[in-house]
Amino acid sequence: MYNGNVFELHPLAVRSDKRNQGIGRTIVTALEDEARKQGGLTIYLGADDEIGDGECSLANVDLFDDFQGK
Structure with a gap:
């Protein structure tokens, strides 16, 4: 879809x-380097992958208690 020029996390x-230990920063930096x-x-950070009542399709659990897209 993106012709290999766009990466998505x-x-x-x-x-x-x-949190607050630099884990997210390390993940993003590694993705930036590889991209x-x-x-x-371009790198997209997706936050719209909900199913049902807001569960993330990654694990079928609600990762975002106060996600505005619900």
């Missing part, structure tokens, strides 16, 4: 007790 979620190596021009 979908979703980015860090367990609440592991750059492969000629990527």
Whole structure:
């Protein structure tokens, strides 16, 4: 769909007790580095992958208690 020029991180979620430790930053930096190596021009961070009552299709659980898209 994106001709190999766009990368997507979908979703980015860090367990609440592991936040503020640079984990999300490390994931995004690694993706940026890999996208750059492969000629990527754009990175999308998706937050719209809900099914049913807002469960994320990643694990069929609601990762976002106060997600505005519900």
